[in-house]
Amino acid sequence: MVAVSGPVPGGMLDVLTGFISELRGAGLPVSLTENLDAMEAIQHIPMEDREAFKYALAATLVKSNAHWRAFETVFDVYFSLRGPQWSVDGEDGEASAEAQAAAAEAMADARRQGEGKGGGAMEGLSAEELAEILFKAMMRDDQAMTRAVARESVTRYAGMEPGRPVGGTYYLYRTLRNLDLEGLMKRLMEAAKEEADGGLTPLEERLLKDEYELRIDQLRKEVEAEIRRRLVADRGAEAMAKTLRKPLPENVDFMHATREELVQLRKAVAPLTRKLAVRLARKRRHGRKGPLDFRNTVRHSLSYGGVPAEPKFRYPRPSKPEIMVVADISGSVAAFARFTLHLVHAISSQFSKVRSFVFVDGIDEVTRFFEGVEDITEAIQRVNTEADVIWVDGHSDYGHAFEVFWERWGKEITPKTSVLLLGDARNNYHASQAWIVKEMRKKARHVFWLNPEPKSYWDTGDSIVGEYAAHCDGVFECRNLKQLEGFVEHLA
């Protein structure tokens, strides 16, 4: 098959095959067809245009925006070691020459003579002078200069030693701490204020701040890239690719997600609930046909000359799904709980009848906090401060929480209700009261349990998810977006 796709230069073929296996290693699904497409695509791309080369590979190999970042990292690492002819940003190309020129200019500023190449030119500078140059580069949005400073500061502050088994984040932290980005930001804003006669309006100030934040972010990325480049040079691309592998967004664990990852997860939740709504609605529409609709049949028979060839049926009246979400928000599942609340909020914006409850050892209804609330952070804030969920000591007690739930709201469960229970079922050795779940299932349409713990931890220690599972329509491990999606698929 490969032969058909034309004369791929031998070296190229190997390089590309290696690259694709690297991508697969990072978890990206690359099929054989896509592999062949990529081979074909790069033949149409002029070799010297690296940017186009990258886009051609991306267009054929990456079919989801969520995977783009993983692709970029693998691309940078993989091709950075294959000599200068492979590097996209022209490390030793013109960009660097530009940087040198800019550096030399800055040197003159600092009354120094700059020689040598790249960051080397800055060796003689003191820390203050370096900061000064960085400040100027930021003010002018001078990207070549920013890159040069990033390179120099990595040399200076990261303290990288060959063979030291430390991850890139450590070096990144050290470098950035020395650059004092917050102070830089403050200085930039002050300088901008001075520059503008008559002061800045709040709007202008805001716009400027956004602008500078972006530039500083750019600097951070440059530093990160530089560290990565050096690590690759030290340890080799293959080893680095492994350590740089971050889980793809859909595999990020809710419980251990970083703040940045959580933001991305939250964005992904909204479409998911829309999907859930669509699925449920479709199920209603495609459901069992109702009794014969005589009028409609006769009407349609006219197009067949009075022969009722196409019987028409009445559709059953669609019932509105009612959802009750009962979520554990105790400390052991705190990270998951925050995510859960987002999910609840997203669900309640899609369905008309959603009631939500949160519990630790006491339980409280929180539907009102989500109703008509646009700002989810505010709603979560209110749930955390106002909901009455502590009964005795603030350690989860599923048994008691369920008991109260059953007593107060149990009557409102109808055959139309789907009950979603969210929690790790770590009950601190209290009574399980599993009979309540059993009763719930008798009354409700479905009872589902979503557990944020890995399956292998279930029923270990004080986890009693097994006891409840016996009475649920399904218990699902729900640690990441992929599994949550799996659950949604299962519902339909």
Next chain:
Amino acid sequence: MTDTKPIAGQTEARFTDIPSVRDALQSVDYLADEGIAGIVYLADRLGKPVLIEGPAGTGKTELAKSVARMTGARLIRLQCYEGLDESKALYEWNYKKQLLRIQAHRVVESEADGAAAAGDGATWQGIEEDIFSDDFLLTRPLLEAIRATDPVVLLIDEVDRVEVETEALLLELLSEYQVSIPELGTVVANQIPLVFLTSNNTRELSEALKRRCLYLHLDYPDLEREKQIVLTRIPDIGDHLADQIVRIVRSLRALELKKHPSVSETLDWARTLVLLGIENIGAEEATSTLHILLKYQSDITKAAKELSVAPNH
């Protein structure tokens, strides 16, 4: 794989190289970046459809339209929606006409009466062949694009709106550029049309579909490009105003809003400001016209608050 395609008269390359695509797109007022131009170029070279994904109002549909305009091709558009089926996307038999044809035959037969009785079988076959021929076929967008002899660009808009099952309907067309009609056989494309699919990403498209396409994610453009877009589309806008507009829009996109302003909304806003004769946007001008950029009351309130208060460091 390419040489096995049974396409009569391989379509000639439309573009010579990537920069020329970019320039051509520019000439029809579409500002493409490196990635966009590269993919349009590849789509032509590889004869593959392009799947464009991204937030609403970033110019997905516009790209297809612009490509059509730039190549001077006819744009055939299939708007997807839930419940779209074969008879609306591919083809349908014109059964009314078929019925008429059969009736007409009956009338002739009854006039001739018993005489024709012997040749009954033959005429039936004749009719069957007759009513399942081209004359009775209603072409829908997909089939139309395949059968076109003039240059066409096929746009399958908002493909994420159809159900997963319906997606399958597109697969044969997208990979082989042919449509199989049981009664007629296979209709093979005269030429490979440029095909664009757009998706707002409301659901994950099936692997099978993605595999057959080149993938392009269209995000909000960066500052420079958006400014250029504003300047190209609204010629009588000042450089300063355009700059301010895109900066404010960028700040708004950084906020956590229900719906971020799209490029088309930026353009609407710019047009409004020009009409109002505003040269310099202050907090007041911005907040009073925010409803053009943002479509939710809560977003407007939030943005108005953010824009009129100085940020705290």
